[in-house]
Amino acid sequence: MLVTIKYFGQLVEITNKTQESFSVETDTCNLENIEKAILNKYPNLNNTTYNIAVNQKIENKTFSVKEGDELAFLPPFAGG
Amino acid sequence: MKKHNVFIEGAITPDFIANSIAKHQTKTTIGAHDIFLGQVRADEINGKTVSAIEYTAYEEMANSKFSEIREATFDKFELTCMHIYHSLGTVKAGEICLFVFVSSPRRKEAMKALEYLVETIKAESPIFGKEIFEDETHQWKVNS
Numbered sequence: 001m002l003v004t005i006k007y008f009g010q011l012v013e014i015t016n017k018t019q020e021s022f023s024v025e026t027d028t029c030n031l032e033n034i035e036k037a038i039l040n041k042y043p044n045l046n047n048t049t050y051n052i053a054v055n056q057k058i059e060n061k062t063f064s065v066k067e068g069d070e071l072a073f074l075p076p077f078a079g080g
Numbered sequence: 081m082k083k084h085n086v087f088i089e090g091a092i093t094p095d096f097i098a099n100s101i102a103k104h105q106t107k108t109t110i111g112a113h114d115i116f117l118g119q120v121r122a123d124e125i126n127g128k129t130v131s132a133i134e135y136t137a138y139e140e141m142a143n144s145k146f147s148e149i150r151e152a153t154f155d156k157f158e159l160t161c162m163h164i165y166h167s168l169g170t171v172k173a174g175e176i177c178l179f180v181f182v183s184s185p186r187r188k189e190a191m192k193a194l195e196y197l198v199e200t201i202k203a204e205s206p207i208f209g210k211e212i213f214e215d216e217t218h219q220w221k222v223n224s
Contacts, residue, residue, distance in 0.1 A: 056138075
């Protein structure tokens, strides 16, 4: 299944993109497995701090991701 | 839930802030306003000075988050109205990047609400800041 992945702030400098469609196997679709696949693609993300939002809400690693969901890798917030 | 767009391209000008204040003169149940203005600081880091911050945001999530924060603040405090504006793009040192404006019949509610709002905005809104130095190198800001 396909999900959308968005990257923000410092993470864009590592992935060189702000967004991509990412294909994941349907039987391994919790957040932890998707994160592992992304870290595999961009090993330098291992040296960064981030939370992952699914459909605009920060979720933990056991969260079950569905077809078409929007994931966002969010580095530390710096508003204000 | 009603969603407002809180984002403004570039710095928030003193004129914009003055106009916001002026618009409240017709709301005569208000007895107290409290305003927070976040200004970009020219921090010196390892001998280099920050000349600007370039802000980006996960805008859809940030606007939802701001609506949530707005509702929570109205529930907690007796407020007449509340306005939040944050910059996107480049804001130079000395310019305003965050404008939070609360109004209440009474000062204590306004002051408590403002502190709660500003702290929650800083902790929970997905906004990112690239600190640009005078030599055009940069580092990424993290809220402390």
